[in-house]
Amino acid sequence: MSETGFPAPGSVPGFGGQANWRPNFAEPAIEVAGLSAGYGGEVVLRDVSFTVGRSEIFFIIGGSGCGKSTLLRNLVGLNVPMSGTVSFLGRPFSQADAASRRAMLKTFGMLFQSGALWSSLSLRENVALPLEEYTTLSRREINEIATLKLGQVGLAGFEDYFPAEISGGMKKRAGLARALALDPEIVFFDEPSAGLDPVTSRKLDELILQIRDNFGTTIVVVSHELASIFALADRVIMLDRTEQGIIATGTPHDLARNSPDPRVVEFLRRSDGHKRS
Template sequence: MNGNETIIKVENMTARYGDRLVLDSLSFGVNRGEIFVILGGSGCGKSTMLKHMIGLYKPASGDIKIGDVSIVNANGAERDALIRRFGVMYQSGALFGSMNLLENVCLPLEEFTDLKREARELIARMKLSLVGLAEYAHHMPSEISGGMKKRAAIARAMALDPEILFLDEPSAGLDPVTADELDELIIRLSRTLNITFVIVTHELPSIYKIADRVIMLDARTKKIIAEGKPGELREIHEDEWVRNFFNRKGGGE
């Protein structure tokens, strides 16, 4: 992609739940404008990694920087400024059930800008149209399908035009066509708005389609087992388990 500026730096990060080690001393970087995928088998700590990157959990040791600011040690004001730079789409969408889609997307605009209602609603409608949900603006989250919820959640995450979007399993549980549409959307947003994407997933078709670079976490060693372009990992990676994962073969353990 354009340039090699590292926008997110993870440095020797270790994560624990109580006594249980989940991630062991990971280091990697995400470049500006790329679609970066974190993948791995079930239970290897993908979502945990993501939750650390967005500051919901504090790592047991190590550091995570967005730009040059550490999200781990940020004080109140720094943290607020950091949070404004990224948007998050959660696995379930996490739309606010008591508000319709338009209000959901409007909420960040309402809280963090001085825009008038008319302007807010227009911007929110634009974001919804970007994800193809303009005509559902007044639906409640409970009235739309799972795929729509995820798209609406992306629209809400983009409300304040963030530099980075974190997506937690965007295509999990969607039918192939809807999943593909979502992938198209991600590529389109990445190309046109130059948004950096950090995506947690294990949907192989989607990884081949969208990922510029992947890291693969290993549940056994709690470390990164592979890093690179998905096509290369499938063909030439030295570890059999990694090749099997990319070729969708069981029995590699």
């Protein structure tokens, strides 16, 4: 284990690097078509369309208030889109009936900005809950999986701690362990670096990369952390508040160098990561 409590790459069971997946960004994992979203009749995003490839690390970026989190909430079904469709792995999600949606929900995990751990449950119970809901595993097996998942995110030994007893960074990692409990095909991250110190933030980035590299998981990250964007993103879309939609799509380095849109360049060039690259 490293000094920050995170496991060293490849040192944890389940992160052993038996990569039997092949990246195939051309095969869509998520398809969003003509999505409009907002709150109480007020439109925040209008006619947004994009596709996320399988095993792709896809960032949704943009300034504060541009609708990143709104888009994410509509993707995972926490909000109902005003119009448009969302499909996962070729199956329609936003207009699916309750049973189909529930079946699809177990194919993806989500890490909330605050971790959103259930405060009355221990870390082990937090990770175990999705397994209790969706599997017929025995209590002993569920506990073993929960211990493994917590170990994968560097929280071995903290299984019986409650969320109030651990730090913000640990909460995020525990939230990630919970999001990974059902070995999802798609994982969503809402501002994973928010509120973390730079070292912990970088380690979390490494963990995200490991998840994709080891399991071929499709990863969607909402963030405005430029260091993370340049370190992780295969592709980004940039949202803009006044345009109420996407103003740029591409790799972060490409956009930073070649985008004709000054808003995109200004956003991405405020990065030390870009200067170094």
